Amino acid sequence: MDFSFSEDQKMFQETLRDFLTAEHTSATIRELWDSETRRSSELWQQLCEIGIMGLLVPEEYDGMGMDEVDLVLCLEEMGTHAFAEPVIPTLVGTRLLADLADKSLAQEWLPKVAGGEAILAVQYPESPFVQDAHVANLLILQKDGELHALTPDQVKLTRQDSNDPSNCLFSVDWTPSADTLIAQGEEAAKLSAEAFDRGALAAAAQLLGCGQRMIHMACEYASERKQFGVFIGTFQAIKHMCSNAQVQVEYVRPAVYRAAFSLANNSVNRSVNVSMAKLAAGEAAHTASRVSMQVHGGQGYTWEQDLHLWMRRAWSLDLAWGSKQMHSQRIASIVIDQGVPTAPLGESWLA
Amino acid sequence: MELRFTAEQEAFRKEAREWLEANVPKEPLPSMDTKEGFAAHREWEKTLEKGRWGMVCWPEELGGRGADLFDWLIFEEEAYRVGAPLRVNQNGIYLLGPTLMEYGTEEQKKRFLPPMASSDEVWAQAWSEPNAGSDMAAIRTTAFLDASGENYIVNGQKTWASRGCWADWGFGLFRTEEGSERHKGLSMMVFPNDLEGITISPIEQLDRETGFAEMFFDNVKVPVKYLLGEEGKGWNVAMATAGFERGLMLRSPARYQATARKLVDLYKEHEDTAPVSAREAVAKCWMKAEQYALNTYRTVSFLKAGGKIGSEASLNKIFWSELDIEMHELALSILDAVGEILPYAPAAKGLVGHWLDGYMFALAGPIYAGTNEIQRNVIAERLLGLPRK
Numbered sequence: 227m228d229f230s231f232s233e234d235q236k237m238f239q240e241t242l243r244d245f246l247t248a249e250h251t252s253a254t255i256r257e258l259w260d261s262e263t264r265r266s267s268e269l270w271q272q273l274c275e276i277g278i279m280g281l282l283v284p285e286e287y288d289g290m291g292m293d294e295v296d297l298v299l300c301l302e303e304m305g306t307h308a309f310a311e312p313v314i315p316t317l318v319g320t321r322l323l324a325d326l327a328d329k330s331l332a333q334e335w336l337p338k339v340a341g342g343e344a345i346l347a348v349q350y351p352e353s354p355f356v357q358d359a360h361v362a363n364l365l366i367l368q369k370d371g372e373l374h375a376l377t378p379d380q381v382k383l384t385r386q387d388s389n390d391p392s393n394c395l396f397s398v399d400w401t402p403s404a405d406t407l408i409a410q411g412e413e414a415a416k417l418s419a420e421a422f423d424r425g426a427l428a429a430a431a432q433l434l435g436c437g438q439r440m441i442h443m444a445c446e447y448a449s450e451r452k453q454f455g456v457f458i459g460t461f462q463a464i465k466h467m468c469s470n471a472q473v474q475v476e477y478v479r480p481a482v483y484r485a486a487f488s489l490a491n492n493s494v495n496r497s498v499n500v501s502m503a504k505l506a507a508g509e510a511a512h513t514a515s516r517v518s519m520q521v522h523g524g525q526g527y528t529w530e531q532d533l534h535l536w537m538r539r540a541w542s543l544d545l546a547w548g549s550k551q552m553h554s555q556r557i558a559s560i561v562i563d564q565g566v567p568t569a570p571l572g573e574s575w576l577a
Numbered sequence: 578m579e580l581r582f583t584a585e586q587e588a589f590r591k592e593a594r595e596w597l598e599a600n601v602p603k604e605p606l607p608s609m610d611t612k613e614g615f616a617a618h619r620e621w622e623k624t625l626e627k628g629r630w631g632m633v634c635w636p637e638e639l640g641g642r643g644a645d646l647f648d649w650l651i652f653e654e655e656a657y658r659v660g661a662p663l664r665v666n667q668n669g670i671y672l673l674g675p676t677l678m679e680y681g682t683e684e685q686k687k688r689f690l691p692p693m694a695s696s697d698e699v700w701a702q703a704w705s706e707p708n709a710g711s712d713m714a715a716i717r718t719t720a721f722l723d724a725s726g727e728n729y730i731v732n733g734q735k736t737w738a739s740r741g742c743w744a745d746w747g748f749g750l751f752r753t754e755e756g757s758e759r760h761k762g763l764s765m766m767v768f769p770n771d772l773e774g775i776t777i778s779p780i781e782q783l784d785r786e787t788g789f790a791e792m793f794f795d796n797v798k799v800p801v802k803y804l805l806g807e808e809g810k811g812w813n814v815a816m817a818t819a820g821f822e823r824g825l826m827l828r829s830p831a832r833y834q835a836t837a838r839k840l841v842d843l844y845k846e847h848e849d850t851a852p853v854s855a856r857e858a859v860a861k862c863w864m865k866a867e868q869y870a871l872n873t874y875r876t877v878s879f880l881k882a883g884g885k886i887g888s889e890a891s892l893n894k895i896f897w898s899e900l901d902i903e904m905h906e907l908a909l910s911i912l913d914a915v916g917e918i919l920p921y922a923p924a925a926k927g928l929v930g931h932w933l934d935g936y937m938f939a940l941a942g943p944i945y946a947g948t949n950e951i952q953r954n955v956i957a958e959r960l961l962g963l964p965r966k
Contacts, residue, residue, distance in 0.1 A: 227586060227647050228579045229871075229878035295578050445961045457964045462950075465957030469895075472956055476892050480871035481864075487580045502864045558860035562841055570838055571654050571831075576874060577580040 227576075229480065231299060239299035241276055246307040252532040255308060259391040265361050270311055274342030278313065282320045287336035289320075293490035294424070298431050298483060305435025308539045310392035312345050312358035314428040314546075319346030319366050322373075322421045326408060331375060335364055350422050352548050355395040359383050366408070366421075367400060373414045374406040390538035393546075423500040425547035427485045430500070430507040433543045434482050437475045437511035440536050444468055444514075444521035451523075464521055471517040474510035481506050484576070493577045494567045498560040501553040508550045511540040580874075582651070589648050593655040596628050601661045609665045610788035615699075615743040618665035622696030631694050632670050640694040646877040650829065657835035668740055669693040669700035671826035673748050673767070676818045680765075680806040689746075689767065701770065703735035703749030703792055704815070710737075711951050713750070714759040714812070718794060720751035720766060722801070729753065729766065729804070731774075731797040737945070741790030742779045744770060750811050763811035765818075767803045774798070784937040822946050824890030825877075828897045830870035836904050836935070837866035839928065843908055851911045862904045869896055888959040891952035898942030898949060905936035 249272065258264050273279060281297055283289020297317070304313060320339055323332045323346075338344035347362035359365055360383055365376045382399040400406075409417055445468055448459030458464050485503035488496045515537045519526040526533050544550060560566060568575040582590070606621065607614035625631040626640050634649045635641025642648070664670065674693055677686055692698040709715040718733025735749055747770050754762030770777065774797035779787035806814040821827075844851055844859045872893070880886070909916035909932055920930025943949040957963040 227582055227874070227878075228881075229875040230882055231578060441961070445963055449962065449964055456966070459957075459963040460966055462954065465963050466950070466953045468961055468963065469953035469956035472961060473892050473895050476889075477865075477868040477872055477896055480875045481868050483578065483875075484580060484871050487578055491581075502867060505861075506864065506868060554857045554860060557864060558856050561860050561863050562844060562856065571658055571834075574581050576582070576871070 229483065231295075231483075235296055235299055238277075238296070239303050242278065242300050242303050243306075245272060245276060246303065246309055250307050250309055252308075252535055255310075255392065255535050263361055264391060264394055265311060265358070270345070271342050273311065273313070274340070279316060279320075279342060280340030282317055282324075283336045283340040284324050284332075287324070287332060287340065289336065289340040294427060294486040295483075295490045298427070298486035301428050301431035302435040302482070305432035305437075305539070305543070306439045308392070308436065308439075308535050310390075310539065312347070312361060312394075314425055314432075315348045315357055315362070316344075316346045317428060318421050318425045319348045319364070321424060322348065322366060322417050325417055325420070327413060328408070331364075331408060338363070348421060348425070349398070350418070350425060350547065352422070352552055353546070354397065355386055356398045357396075357546070358394050359396040359398055360385070360394060365398065365400075367398065367402075368414075368418060369402050371410065371414055372402065372407055373409040373417060374400075374402050375408045376400055376406050380406065388542060390542040392535075392539060393542040419497070422547065423497055424489060426500050426504045426553070427482070427489055429543045429547045430478075430482050430485065430503040433504075433507035433511040433540060434475065434478050436536055436540050436543065437471075437478070437507070437514035440511070440514040440518040440533065440540070441468060441471050441475060443533055443536070444471075444518040447525070448521050458521075467517045467520065471510070471514045474506075474513050478503070478506045478510045487577060491577060493574070495575075495577070498557055498566060501548070501556045501560075504548060505550055505553040505557065508544040508553075511544065512550075515540050586647065586651060589644070590651050590655060593630065593652050594658070596630060597655055597659045597661055600624055600628060601656075601659050605660065606662045608786055609663060609740075610742075610782075610786040612743065615665060615740075618662055619696050619699060621662045622664070622666055622699075626695045631696075632674070635674070635690075635694060639690050646825075646880060647874070650831070650873065650877065653829035654831040654834070657829075657831040660835075665740070666693065666696045666699045667827065668702045668744070668748075669696075669698070669746075672702065672818050672822050673700055675821050675826070676765075676814060677805070679817060680814050684802070685805065698745045699740060699743070701738045701741040701744035701747040701790075701792075703738040703741070703747045705737045706734055707736055711948050713815075714763075716750055716752055716763060718749075718751050719755075720753050720764065720799060721755060722753070723798070726801070728798040728800055731766075731768075731794040731799055733794050735792040735794070737780070737789045738777075738792050739789050739945075741770075741777055741792055742787050746770060747792065748805070750815050753808055753811075757809075760812040762809050763815075764808050765805040765811040765814040766799055767805060768797070768799045772797050772799065783940065784934065819947065820886045820890045822890075823894035823952070824886040825873065825880075825893075827946065830866070830873045833866040833869055833897060833900055833904070836901070837863040839931075840904055840908055843911055843928070843932075847911050850913070855907065855911055858907050862900070862907060865896075865900050865903075869893075869900060872896075888955050891947075891955040892960075894946060894952050895943075895949050895956075898939075901939040901942050902936075905932060905939045908932040909936055 280289040281292045285291040344363040345361050347356050347359045347365045349356045349367045367374050384397040386395045388395050448464050451458050481503045485500045488499040525531045606617040609615050609618040631640055633642045633644040633652050637643050720729035720731045723730050748767045750763050753764040774795040776793040778791040780789050840859055918925045
């Protein structure tokens with residue numbers, strides 16, 4: 227029993243933090259918003275050089291063969307920096323291709339993913355849109371319980387602008403065929419369920435970083451802004467709002483780390499653990515965004531102030547990979563109707 | 578990171594489960610805040626001690642098992658699983674015990690820890706005073722050395738002394754330096770509650786029980802050997818105790834996980850009549866109990882790696898106290914009109930009265946061990962760095 231991260235895992239996070247602090251500022255985000263694809267191939271290349279995209283790629287495909295526990299702090303760090311490049315779909319797609327019974331797609335695509343030469347898009351039934359379909363080299367799509375893999379020339383995309391300009395959503399027109407089919411029946415259901423949980427965990431981790439950052443922004447502002455001749459951060463009304471948000475965010479942390487462990491080890495409680503992480507993270511980030519905006523006052527309602535870069539990320543991530551409502555209902559159905567497999571307190575309940 | 582229990586931990590759980598199933602009283606004991614309940618709970622402590630389950634993480638020579646805090650959490654999970662009695666000596670074993678181990682002299686440890694472990698001596702806490710509640714540094718009860726230098730002479734009044742009515746010993750903070758102000762000049766002391774000059778007056782609580790008392794000190798002679806830690810440094814000793822209380826031991830996560838499981842069962846029983854909103858609210862309570870447990874396991878990992886509990890304890894105290902209220906309010910809303918029936922009324926079937934009792938108790942949570950408003954100030958200033966002035 228040990229809830230701590232290894233030195234290597236923490237160092238990986240620090241490397242990413244240094245990179246994002248230097249190369250991915252709020253000015254970078256605003257520049258990307260004005261670009262055509264809103265995506266940066268330079269940032270993607272640098273991210274791959276750090277090793278993030280090869281992390282989940284098995285060693286036989288030139289990756290590092292690591293797992294979600296190795297990754298989760300990095301995902302959190304991306305949330306801290308409102309980094310929205312298509313990391314989540316590519317990671318989800320990576321494991322999906324690696325887990326297919328037929329290894330030919332993995333052989334073809336995963337070395338490219340690890341090398342930064344391929345981006346993956348993954349559709350899931352809870353959303354009508356596909357994220358980052360416009361920059362994906364391979365799209366993994368679902369229809370009637372089947373999984374299909376298509377190249378960009380086989381799909382027609384319609385852009386659906388999101389409230390978060392960093393979130394690139396598309397409707398995808400496509401036709402399934404025997405050539406595009408990669409899994410069906412039980413195999414497709416299993417892979418699809420795992421992909422969904424993996425995406426939800428990644429979004430939860432990013433929400434955690436995003437929520438914490440918004441609280442810190444509020445506290446920085448409250449420590450500089452004066453009214454009635456004093457810093458507004460001296461008022462208990464402000465202190466207590468920030469503290470309430472911090473309590474919520476702090477308790478998301480172990481839920482997210484545990485969900486990462488459950489995924490990495492395919493625990494029997496994987497899905498409910500992931501849903502708890504995603505729901506708690508969505509709620510905490512929502513509280514953090516409300517509190518931070520209130521503390522910023524009128525400044526927080528402007529386009530110029532950077533806070534909304536993080537608020538928009540939080541709103542989008544909250545809806546991605548299952549909304550609060552969806553995960554809340556899934557927890558209720560497991561906890562109340564099915565009964566959690568390891569409750570009450572089976573030997574492995576924590577994992 | 579490894580979140581599966583080891584084979585040793587699983588074996589420990591099994592042993593604890595078997596012992597508890599064989600030894601936990603079949604009928605629940607009367608409340609420990611009644612005279613007969615207090616006595617019955619002291620008996621339960623003796624049973625625990627005989628089985629060496631009193632404080633599993635204490636050293637063997639103190640009746641413990643030299644186990645670690647993870648084992649303590651596992652034992653707590655098993656104790657709540659079978660509905661074992663609550664711990665009447667929690668002020669001693671959870672709060673003063675760890676403080677004694679850190680700040681006590683060898684002689685003090687030898688004198689106080691064994692009878693604490695066996696509950697031959699049950700402890701009361703005596704921090705607050707009528708004018709020193711949330712503002713604990715306003716303490717005015719004095720304990721000045723007499724001319725011989727052998728005794729402190731204590732004068733003043735303590736209040737909200739938990740277990741004050743029937744406990745054998747007490748501990749608290751006293752002003753030992755004349756003319757000192759605020760956090761300075763305070764000392765932590767222990768004392769037998771039957772010393773000459775101590776008058777104990779029970780306080781009738783909201784639930785009509787007497788879980789706490791007022792303590793009046795009139796020229797009470799407390800020998801200097803009962804000073805805990807350095808004279809004048811009592812505030813630091815008290816904060817270490819409070820950190821343990823808020824941050825880890827006072828409320829083990831198993832307590833809330835057990836309540837959450839009962840809540841799920843209650844909802845299932847009343848699924849046809851419960852408000853539509855109750856379903857997801859129940860699931861959310863279950864989730865929060867899990868979050869609390871997870872954070873505690875994380876805290877223990879941090880302690881085992883050499884960390885110390887600091888201001889994070891304040892996050893904890895807010896989380897468990899507010900979750901407790903949320904769960905009981907939800908249960909009462911599911912029970913609807915029956916929810917107000919007292920436990921002994923004929924209509925109070927099953928756990929009906931249990932939820933009402935639990936609610937009344939939960940209401941005190943955001944007040945004791947430092948109000949949640951004080952905790953919010955601590956979080957804002959010490960964890961988030963907001964300015965004090």
